[in-house]
Amino acid sequence: MSANQDLLRRSLHHVWHPCTQMKHHERTPLVPIARGEGAWLFDTEGKGYLDAVSSWWVNLFGHNRQEIKNAIKTQLDQLEHVMLAGFTHAPVVELSEKLSALTGLGHAFYGSDGASATEIALKMSFHYWRNSGQPQKTRFISLQNSYHGETLGALSVTDVAIFKDTYAPLILQSAQMPSPDSRLAEAGESEEAFALRCAQALEVYVAEHHAELAAFIIEPLVQGAAGMAMYHPVYLRRAREICDRYHVHLIADEIAVGFGRTGTLFACEQAGEKVSDIADFICLSKGITGGYLPLSVVLTTDQVYQAFYHDQAVRGFLHSHSYTGNPLACSAALATLQLFESSDVLGDNQETAQQLWTAVQAYDLPLRHIRQRGMITAFEVETNNPQFARECYAAALRHGLLLRPIANTVYWMPPYCLQGADIEHLLQATQATILESMTCV
Ligand SMILES: Cc1ncc(COP(=O)(O)O)c(C=O)c1O
Numbered sequence: 001m002s003a004n005q006d007l008l009r010r011s012l013h014h015v016w017h018p019c020t021q022m023k024h025h026e027r028t029p030l031v032p033i034a035r036g037e038g039a040w041l042f043d044t045e046g047k048g049y050l051d052a053v054s055s056w057w058v059n060l061f062g063h064n065r066q067e068i069k070n071a072i073k074t075q076l077d078q079l080e081h082v083m084l085a086g087f088t089h090a091p092v093v094e095l096s097e098k099l100s101a102l103t104g105l106g107h108a109f110y111g112s113d114g115a116s117a118t119e120i121a122l123k124m125s126f127h128y129w130r131n132s133g134q135p136q137k138t139r140f141i142s143l144q145n146s147y148h149g150e151t152l153g154a155l156s157v158t159d160v161a162i163f164k165d166t167y168a169p170l171i172l173q174s175a176q177m178p179s180p181d182s183r184l185a186e187a188g189e190s191e192e193a194f195a196l197r198c199a200q201a202l203e204v205y206v207a208e209h210h211a212e213l214a215a216f217i218i219e220p221l222v223q224g225a226a227g228m229a230m231y232h233p234v235y236l237r238r239a240r241e242i243c244d245r246y247h248v249h250l251i252a253d254e255i256a257v258g259f260g261r262t263g264t265l266f267a268c269e270q271a272g273e274k275v276s277d278i279a280d281f282i283c284l285s286k287g288i289t290g291g292y293l294p295l296s297v298v299l300t301t302d303q304v305y306q307a308f309y310h311d312q313a314v315r316g317f318l319h320s321h322s323y324t325g326n327p328l329a330c331s332a333a334l335a336t337l338q339l340f341e342s343s344d345v346l347g348d349n350q351e352t353a354q355q356l357w358t359a360v361q362a363y364d365l366p367l368r369h370i371r372q373r374g375m376i377t378a379f380e381v382e383t384n385n386p387q388f389a390r391e392c393y394a395a396a397l398r399h400g401l402l403l404r405p406i407a408n409t410v411y412w413m414p415p416y417c418l419q420g421a422d423i424e425h426l427l428q429a430t431q432a433t434i435l436e437s438m439t440c441v
Contacts, residue, residue: 003045008032011032024390028393031397032044039051039418047400048400050401052426053403053412053414054414057287060260060339060416061415062415062416067339068292070335071331071334075091075328080328091331092327094334102265102275104276105276105279105282106299109300111297111321112326113294114149114286115148116151116321117255117285117297118149118255119154121215121253122153122215124317125140125215126215132307136212137248139209139213141174143176144179146217146226147226150163152172157217159176178201180194180235182195183369194231195238196234199238203242206243206246210248214248215249219256220254224257227378227409228413230371233270236271236272237278240278243280249281250279252275252282253283254284255284255286258284259287260349262373262375263353264374265346266282281299289329292329295333349416356412359423359427360379360427363431367381367382368382375413376413377412379410383408385437388408395432395437396429399433410430
């Protein structure tokens with residue numbers, strides 16, 4: 001039995017893989033990865049896969065990146081972990097200071113995965129209103145087709161049926177506002193006009209329900225799990241105005257889009273000068289450590305922080321996770337920010353994005369809604385193959401490419417280290433993959 005096959009057999013025996021009907025692995029084999037280098041992943045027998053989805057949108061600067069590895073190793077020799085209740089350490093202080101300067105939101109509360117950041121933001125918003133004498137503000141709103149994670153609180157504001165419906169009896173009620181997803185605009189209606197129309201619908205709802213609303217949570221500019229739905233930044237500006245007018249918090253979930261994915265360091269910066277012009281809370285995770293270690297953070301305003309600052313313990317935010325503010329993860333995050341500081345990452349990405357944009361326009365394939373925000377490029381493939389997503393994923397692997405289509409949407413969200421030959425491979429392998437999986441076999 002080969003090394004690959006042995007690992008696969010043992011994995012299927014004992015590992016329950018995420019977001020997976022395990023029986024499907026009878027037909028679609030697992031991919032046993034042994035190492036990564038730059039934009040590439042390699043299996044135990046040396047076959048390479050270009051990681052066009054940054055390993056579920058976490059990896060920023062490529063696999064095996066020296067600067068981030070070194071930072072983690074240096075920190076490992078000092079302190080691997082200490083609880084953050086009652087204790088502090090240099091990496092978490094430095095990271096909080098930097099994130100505060102970058103976002104304009106001065107207080108950082110840490111978690112581990114993205115969903116834990118969503119939970120923190122929802123609880124904090126609700127608790128803020130309670131501490132401020134408005135305990136009736138208990139409800140949340142989000143966009144149609146939104147995705148904010150899959151723990152029960154996060155699932156309450158997520159609107160993806162396949163993840164949510166089964167658990168409906170367990171979760172909080174929330175309301176979903178029309179999504180400004182430009183694909184839904186009417187013929188002849190501009191992206192901006194459509195976004196404004198959706199903002200009007202938001203205002204109608206908020207005007208009626210604001211007394212019970214704690215917060216509106218939103219994925220700024222790109223709704224990832226909705227199939228990289230993109231929308232005009234004017235929607236964020238209008239949402240901010242509406243939230244101000246009716247005293248509702250705005251939670252920017254930049255777990256997927258933060259750290260340069262949409263072309264600016266944070267997506268909210270395309271709607272306001274700083275994140276704090278748009279959001280009362282920002283949730284960050286995924287790319288924050290360059291894709292090296294789990295870390296999430298919620299940053300918020302002085303006003304929110306002060307509402308918890310009191311002699312009574314119960315007015316404090318008594319939420320915790322064991323690995324909150326882990327020093328190794330914080331050191332990886334600091335090294336990631338350092339990479340943004342030491343070179344013109346966003347400028348370089350513009351060139352890469354332009355190349356991808358030009359190439360995708362030249363594809364001789366039946367594509368619709370070709371769209372791009374920064375380093376996220378997406379399009380719909382016109383196909384009558386009901387199994388398109390699964391077959392496209394499998395075909396891509398055969399071509400040495402990791403793609404994870406969402407229904408008929410194929411997207412690229414690659415690490416920022418793509419070089420000329422990588423881009424060439426990405427373009428050719430994607431085209432061959434789509435041609436193979438477009439028609440039913
Ligand atoms: C916008 C957004 N929010 C929250 C999450 C949940 O993050 P995690 O999977 O780390 O819990 C994701 C994950 O894809 C996401 O895209």
